[in-house]
Amino acid sequence: MATVDKKVRILCVEDDPQMRTFLLAQLKARGFQTQAVRDGAQAIDLAAIFQPQLVLLDLSLPSLDGLTFLRRLREWSSAPVIVLSAHDEEPVKIKALDLGADDYLTKPFSLNELLARVRVALRRAEETARLRNSVMGGEAQRPSYRCGGEGGLLVDFAHRVVRSGGREVHLTPTEYDLLCELTRHAGKVLTHRELLQRVWGPDYSRENTYLRTFVRHLRRKLEPDPSQPRFLRNELGVGYFVPPPDTEEL
Known part of the structure; x- marks a missing residue:
């Protein structure tokens, strides 16, 4: 089983307890440092503390819905966000992408596809950060x-x-x-x-x-x-x- 640098931090924002447990187990087994939360408002607090390098986001959340969480996250963080949602309607996908999501995966999905998209998102974020550091001086984002x-x-x-x-x-x-x-x-x-x-x-x-x-x-x-x-x-x-x-x- 391939592993990754354990410094890579992933935040799972998922309302369904079985899906949340599944994601935590699979990501931790592959060496990711992972935190999970079911509530959108709590996710904002945790994101500010945990400083994730990638977010897996469900849209149907209590307290604060996923799209609102995404909009608020994008006010201070450029961490890639992969939406994991049962909604496959085009307007919902477009709204999520317009608000700053990097990818959209419709449930149910295969674990291998999710892991592949995580690798792509992290690789793209690393390349973007490298370019920003070399060209713009690498302005750090803070909560x-x-x-x-x-x-x-x-x-x-x-x-x-x-x-x-x-x-x-x-x-x-x-x-x-x-x-x-x-x-x-x-x-x-x-x-x-x-x-x-x-x-x-x-x-x-x-x-x-x-x-x-x-x-x-x-x-x-x-x-x-x-x-x-x-x-x-x-x-x-x-x-x-x-x-x-x-x-x-x-």
């Missing part, structure tokens, strides 16, 4: 961003929670998207054009007024003194940036 210690700025990507000065801050969806773009690239200046295209879309690449307005709103909500920003800083005439996180491991 959260913290700057300024316990009383500073915290962005918890996994749970969509933002805190500043120890208090939770409520942001609009656009404010949150803008803050996420900046904190995901902490320590690097993002140009006005880059931020506008990533948050608002390509049609807004020249709408600098949008950007200035939302940065002003964010500073009012997040900065102890908005006139002397600690977190949302600007490079005059270029763009905006946030400081690097307090530590590399959050």
Whole structure:
């Protein structure tokens, strides 16, 4: 029986107890480090802690459905996701793929086919990471961003929670998207054009007024003194940036 590097972490999000037990047993037998959970909300918590390198995802989950889990996972993680679902309707498959799934396998499936797709997904992810490291400097993804210690700025990507000065801050969806773009690239200046295209879309690449307005709103909500920003800083005439996180491991 072929084995793999035991450092490879796989998260199984599966509602059916028999399928969950089967997946755990088969993956562990092949050397994977595996965790399993049946609930979508719990899966978000576990993903943030476990940092899986691949996710096997059922769509029919209690508390938080699989598509919602996928959408929230994709806000901070690029780990490949293989959907394992009894739904074979084309609209469901398209929705899952549009939300960031890498593959879709309809139940029932053979173990050999699943293992083959796992190998392909991991190989593709490794190649993508290698390319990113060589070309883009390999920006690490984290489940959260913290700057300024316990009383500073915290962005918890996994749970969509933002805190500043120890208090939770409520942001609009656009404010949150803008803050996420900046904190995901902490320590690097993002140009006005880059931020506008990533948050608002390509049609807004020249709408600098949008950007200035939302940065002003964010500073009012997040900065102890908005006139002397600690977190949302600007490079005059270029763009905006946030400081690097307090530590590399959050």
